[in-house]
Amino acid sequence: MPLPTHSNRFILSHPPTDLPVLSGPSPTFSLQTSPLPSLSPDQVVLKTIFISNDPAQRAWITAGLDPARLYTPPVLPGQVMRSRNVATVLDSTSEKYQPGDLVMMSMGWIDHLVTDAGNVDRKIEKVPGLSETHFLGALGLTGLTALYGIRDIARATGGETVVVSGAAGATGSMVVQIAKHVIGVKRVIGIAGDEKKCRWVEGLGADVCLNYKEEGFREKMVEATPEYVEVYFDNVGGHILDFMLTRMKRFGRVAACGAITQYNKGEKDGLKNWFEVISNRIEIKGFVILDFIGAGKGPAAVGELVQAYKDGKIKLGDENETVVDTKFADVPKTWMMLFEGKNTGKLVTKITDGAVQGSL
Amino acid sequence: MPLPTHSNRFILSHPPTDLPVLSGPSPTFSLQTSPLPSLSPDQVVLKTIFISNDPAQRAWITAGLDPARLYTPPVLPGQVMRSRNVATVLDSTSEKYQPGDLVMMSMGWIDHLVTDAGNVDRKIEKVPGLSETHFLGALGLTGLTALYGIRDIARATGGETVVVSGAAGATGSMVVQIAKHVIGVKRVIGIAGDEKKCRWVEGLGADVCLNYKEEGFREKMVEATPEYVEVYFDNVGGHILDFMLTRMKRFGRVAACGAITQYNKGEKDGLKNWFEVISNRIEIKGFVILDFIGAGKGPAAVGELVQAYKDGKIKLGDENETVVDTKFADVPKTWMMLFEGKNTGKLVTKITDGAVQGSL
Numbered sequence: 001m002p003l004p005t006h007s008n009r010f011i012l013s014h015p016p017t018d019l020p021v022l023s024g025p026s027p028t029f030s031l032q033t034s035p036l037p038s039l040s041p042d043q044v045v046l047k048t049i050f051i052s053n054d055p056a057q058r059a060w061i062t063a064g065l066d067p068a069r070l071y072t073p074p075v076l077p078g079q080v081m082r083s084r085n086v087a088t089v090l091d092s093t094s095e096k097y098q099p100g101d102l103v104m105m106s107m108g109w110i111d112h113l114v115t116d117a118g119n120v121d122r123k124i125e126k127v128p129g130l131s132e133t134h135f136l137g138a139l140g141l142t143g144l145t146a147l148y149g150i151r152d153i154a155r156a157t158g159g160e161t162v163v164v165s166g167a168a169g170a171t172g173s174m175v176v177q178i179a180k181h182v183i184g185v186k187r188v189i190g191i192a193g194d195e196k197k198c199r200w201v202e203g204l205g206a207d208v209c210l211n212y213k214e215e216g217f218r219e220k221m222v223e224a225t226p227e228y229v230e231v232y233f234d235n236v237g238g239h240i241l242d243f244m245l246t247r248m249k250r251f252g253r254v255a256a257c258g259a260i261t262q263y264n265k266g267e268k269d270g271l272k273n274w275f276e277v278i279s280n281r282i283e284i285k286g287f288v289i290l291d292f293i294g295a296g297k298g299p300a301a302v303g304e305l306v307q308a309y310k311d312g313k314i315k316l317g318d319e320n321e322t323v324v325d326t327k328f329a330d331v332p333k334t335w336m337m338l339f340e341g342k343n344t345g346k347l348v349t350k351i352t353d354g355a356v357q358g359s360l
Numbered sequence: 361m362p363l364p365t366h367s368n369r370f371i372l373s374h375p376p377t378d379l380p381v382l383s384g385p386s387p388t389f390s391l392q393t394s395p396l397p398s399l400s401p402d403q404v405v406l407k408t409i410f411i412s413n414d415p416a417q418r419a420w421i422t423a424g425l426d427p428a429r430l431y432t433p434p435v436l437p438g439q440v441m442r443s444r445n446v447a448t449v450l451d452s453t454s455e456k457y458q459p460g461d462l463v464m465m466s467m468g469w470i471d472h473l474v475t476d477a478g479n480v481d482r483k484i485e486k487v488p489g490l491s492e493t494h495f496l497g498a499l500g501l502t503g504l505t506a507l508y509g510i511r512d513i514a515r516a517t518g519g520e521t522v523v524v525s526g527a528a529g530a531t532g533s534m535v536v537q538i539a540k541h542v543i544g545v546k547r548v549i550g551i552a553g554d555e556k557k558c559r560w561v562e563g564l565g566a567d568v569c570l571n572y573k574e575e576g577f578r579e580k581m582v583e584a585t586p587e588y589v590e591v592y593f594d595n596v597g598g599h600i601l602d603f604m605l606t607r608m609k610r611f612g613r614v615a616a617c618g619a620i621t622q623y624n625k626g627e628k629d630g631l632k633n634w635f636e637v638i639s640n641r642i643e644i645k646g647f648v649i650l651d652f653i654g655a656g657k658g659p660a661a662v663g664e665l666v667q668a669y670k671d672g673k674i675k676l677g678d679e680n681e682t683v684v685d686t687k688f689a690d691v692p693k694t695w696m697m698l699f700e701g702k703n704t705g706k707l708v709t710k711i712t713d714g715a716v717q718g719s720l
Contacts, residue, residue: 270630286637
């Protein structure tokens with residue numbers, strides 16, 4: 001196979017305040033092409049195979065954010081959109097990597113890259129029965145987020161009831177499984193956006209999963225939580241979070257993980273049930289997985305998750321991810337599915353075109 | 361002095377959703393008079409001298425609240441409005457109390473009461489230089505709320521910066537003093553509603569106090585917190601809380617004590633800066649002083665506060681309270697001053713009429 005001569009990449013061109021736009025006079029991203037340099041010593045040529053899609057990426061590109069208030073640096077106009085990638089090594093002058101190796105790296109939305117071997121995170125080992133894409137999700141930052149959030153932040157334990165929003169999403173579906181099968185809490189209630197997702201979440205171990213788009217959702221949640229809930233794991237923010245504040249048991253804990261309903265809203269939904277926090281002594285903790293990783297707890301936790309998978313406590317099938325075949329030119333379009341509620345489990349982009357000659 | 365023959369009381373007649381109303385066709389409270397029974401054995405006749413006014417009282421009377429979600433039972437229509445009182449014993453068949461004793465009891469908005477001696481909380485001992493009204497405030501539940509909130513809930517310590525809203529209020533003014541002089545934090549920033557109050561708060565020990573009604577308040581707070589703040593003690597909720605979320609340091613703590621700006625709003629101000637909670641790993645804890653009391657920690661903590669007063673670390677002067685001379689018929693009107701920002705420190709109602717003959 002001939003080596004690529006050019007690299008294609010999406011740069012941030014117009015930081016959005018609301019929903020990103022892919023066309024028109026001010027598109028959020030624009031595609032650029034440049035020649036690929038030749039290999040220097042101890043470098044590799046990488047070709048992106050899979051791209052991880054994460055709600056947090058939306059936060060990195062919002063117009064006018066104060067970098068000091070973000071947990072990772074923002075993506076600035078003119079910079080390549082940041083992402084986690086699984087790539088294959090096309091060529092190498094490094095002893096560490098051989099052509100054909102699969103590696104993990106935060107390459108961004110770029111199809112080919114020549115980079116120092118030291119910039120690559122690590123080689124991905126083949127695990128029988130497991131798709132390598134799971135290392136972008138259930139066995140990667142997503143799974144660690146779920147584990148850290150439900151165990152260390154929310155401190156869910158045996159006799160408790162846990163409610164998880166975004167329960168059919170990448171993080172939520174792992175929270176459901178970890179809470180029910182690894183920690184072994186008494187009751188897990190999922191919240192998701194359609195019936196099919198809800199049934200899938202129940203298959204993962206939720207005692208019940210409620211469809212928030214269905215009429216009567218709130219009444220059903222009230223019925224399902226007659227003694228209120230000790231733990232709410234929030235992936236969505238907005239109205240569902242506001243409602244859940246009214247369902248927290250006295251001294252209940254909220255793990256604030258994400259707010260996907262709000263990222264594309266310049267004018268946020270306001271939380272109005274604040275008095276519940278006071279009168280019911282609710283504890284709320286925001287958290288970011290990077291703290292857990294930074295504390296050196298990542299590798300051991302990945303090991304725990306892999307063990308839980310081997311023990312049958314965590315299911316990692318095709319349904320834990322939505323892998324979308326995508327031409328490189330459509331990478332932003334696939335990413336946008338995150339905000340359309342179209343994915344079940346982790347949303348992964350699979351690059352289907354070779355684009356090795358520098359044109360798409 | 362002849363003993364009273366009648367008892368006057370304010371009952372809740374129309375639970376409000378917004379600001380309570382004192383007149384018109386549906387007044388929030390109405391005045392009732394009934395004959396005072398004669399004394400049975402082991403009873404006392406009490407006459408209210410002082411009434412404590414507390415923002416939390418507003419929460420007890422809101423229409424349609426679920427009693428299970430309140431930290432004390434609501435006041436129901438037809439019931440006497442609940443309050444903490446300092447009363448004098450007019451007559452007694454109990455060995456425990458003598459005519460002339462000052463006592464503390466949750467009598468409510470009632471001028472005279474015949475009750476079992478066992479219902480009285482305790483006798484108030486005279487402390488030289490201290491007005492007995494302070495036992496309704498700085499040396500009562502108010503002071504304990506401040507101590508518990510800033511020390512146990514927010515866990516403020518030496519090198520930190522603490523922001524206190526409602527800093528000229530009963531609780532806030534104690535938080536300022538405890539944080540600065542008892543705990544000894546590095547920097548205390550108050551927020552209050554006018555210049556005079558702000559200067560008073562600075563006199564108590566705040567390094568600076570900002571007037572939230574003044575134009576440029578937010579810019580001044582940003583200037584005053586270049587390295588953000590570790591602790592925010594919130595007495596007000598609403599827009600100030602929402603703004604302060606943007607000034608929290610990473611891993612900062614919010615003690616959620618009250619929301620006086622919201623109690624009279626049927627439609628609450630929404631909190632829109634929720635994403636700060638996630639991205640800056642903010643911890644929020646609601647709390648209620650009754651938990652601290654219930655855990656048996658009250659008496660020792662009152663002792664600590666009295667000692668801090670004797671050591672000169674806490675000032676308790678006339679400015680720590682606003683004592684309003686009030687005819688019994690105007691008790692609701694004085695209470696409403698809480699929501700008009702008219703009090704500095706604890707707002708105390710002093711009953712000036714005898715009303716001993718049952719007519720006002």
